Amino acid sequence: MEPAVLTRTPVVLLTAALLVTASCAGAATKTLVVKASSQARAHVPMSVEVPAGVAKAKMTCGEKAVPCQVADGRLWWILDTLPATKTLTYTVELGASGAAAKGVELRTSPQTIAITIEGKPFTAYRFTNPKPAGQQLRRPYFWPVFGPGQVTMTRPYPLTAEKIPDNVAKDHPHHTSLYVAHGDVNGADNWSISGKAGWIVHKTFDTVVSGPVMGMFRETLNWTTVDKKPVMAEVRTARVYRLPDTHRMLDLELVFQAKYGKVKFGDTKEGGLCAARMRPEFRADGKGGSKGRLVNSEGETAGDAWGKKAAWVDCSGAVDGKTLGFAIFDAPTNLRHPTTWHARTYGLLTANPFGLKHFTKGKQTGDHTLDAGKEMTQRYRIYFHTGDEKAADVAARYADYAQPPEAAWK
Numbered sequence: 001m002e003p004a005v006l007t008r009t010p011v012v013l014l015t016a017a018l019l020v021t022a023s024c025a026g027a028a029t030k031t032l033v034v035k036a037s038s039q040a041r042a043h044v045p046m047s048v049e050v051p052a053g054v055a056k057a058k059m060t061c062g063e064k065a066v067p068c069q070v071a072d073g074r075l076w077w078i079l080d081t082l083p084a085t086k087t088l089t090y091t092v093e094l095g096a097s098g099a100a101a102k103g104v105e106l107r108t109s110p111q112t113i114a115i116t117i118e119g120k121p122f123t124a125y126r127f128t129n130p131k132p133a134g135q136q137l138r139r140p141y142f143w144p145v146f147g148p149g150q151v152t153m154t155r156p157y158p159l160t161a162e163k164i165p166d167n168v169a170k171d172h173p174h175h176t177s178l179y180v181a182h183g184d185v186n187g188a189d190n191w192s193i194s195g196k197a198g199w200i201v202h203k204t205f206d207t208v209v210s211g212p213v214m215g216m217f218r219e220t221l222n223w224t225t226v227d228k229k230p231v232m233a234e235v236r237t238a239r240v241y242r243l244p245d246t247h248r249m250l251d252l253e254l255v256f257q258a259k260y261g262k263v264k265f266g267d268t269k270e271g272g273l274c275a276a277r278m279r280p281e282f283r284a285d286g287k288g289g290s291k292g293r294l295v296n297s298e299g300e301t302a303g304d305a306w307g308k309k310a311a312w313v314d315c316s317g318a319v320d321g322k323t324l325g326f327a328i329f330d331a332p333t334n335l336r337h338p339t340t341w342h343a344r345t346y347g348l349l350t351a352n353p354f355g356l357k358h359f360t361k362g363k364q365t366g367d368h369t370l371d372a373g374k375e376m377t378q379r380y381r382i383y384f385h386t387g388d389e390k391a392a393d394v395a396a397r398y399a400d401y402a403q404p405p406e407a408a409w410k
Contacts, residue, residue: 278326
């Protein structure tokens with residue numbers, strides 16, 4: 001299955017898929033060496049740069065074919081497993097066609113991008129600010145989101161006109177499953193959906209890719225006032241990987257651009273550059289019969305995790321007798337890493353680097369300004385898993401993201 005690509009000059013990326021410079025121009029077959037470093041690796045999305053003009057590749061490890069694809073100027077594959085301190089050598093035939101594999105498919109409609117992994121629904125990205133169940137929404141979101149075993153991982157309210165289960169709280173209608181928002185951008189409220197709130201308006205999809213290893217889209221948007229006057233531009237990239245059903249990963253890269261003049265992110269707890277409203281079984285307040293667990297990278301749990309700095313936060317709980325969960329990872333390159341978290345026991349999980357006045361009880365301020373013409377990039381990974389944070393080895397998967405294996409052409 002060859003990836004379908006709409007091209008655009010790519011934004012420079014640094015995600016868990018490692019950025020390295022290829023030195024292989026001029027030859028069809030090359031050797032690629034990956035080093036695990038001091039920790040064992042598992043199910044790591046990887047990429048390396050390829051020379052201009054290369055559109056496909058064939059990859060093997062010994063006698064074993066390795067699914068790969070070329071997209072966005074890079075070679076992509078999954079490092080299945082590699083023990084600590086060990087190396088793995090691949091042979092790559094640039095320009096050759098690899099074995100077909102059913103991977104990640106993106107299907108675009110006028111309202112959504114539907115994303116499947118090996119034919120199974122993963123999520124739909126809804127970018128037209130619809131009005132489901134009578135609520136006028138004001139920014140794009142992913143819903144539904146299916147985790148391991150095709151279990152939905154986020155709250156359905158207010159995103160469907162179908163009957164909502166009794167244990168699902170009908171509060172905070174602006175908590176739209178998995179989304180990006182902030183409550184003060186040049187004074188515009190881009191968090192709530194009140195009549196005075198601003199909008200995040202989809203402009204175009206510049207790149208849409210399907211492939212055997214990775215699917216992605218790159219979108220341009222405007223953040224606006226209530227009357228839709230633009231105050232900030234954004235280039236949003238989402239990537240989904242072909243992984244075992246026990247692991248699902250969504251990477252977000254958000255490039256905020258002061259295209260219309262200076263941009264000020266205001267200090268408010270009402271925000272989350274990567275935000276999720278979890279399903280009721282994951283909530284940690286005990287309401288509705290929930291027995292969920294909320295924990296951060298520092299070991300702080302439940303309400304103690306609110307407003308604290310952490311590299312990641314995880315939520316989990318039992319769904320039909322099986323423990324499932326997801327974590328949000330904060331990239332080391334992000335503003336004020338490790339970020340502070342607007343993480344609520346009632347089911348909200350958001351990375352918010354700006355709400356310091358609230359999180360520190362007035363000891364710090366979190367306003368951040370982009371001068372006109374400047375930009376800021378924020379990156380996050382959402383890791384959907386079986387088990388709680390220990391069974392899923394969330395700390396190790398975060399290390400795969402924050403300090404990925406070294407990869408180099410030889």
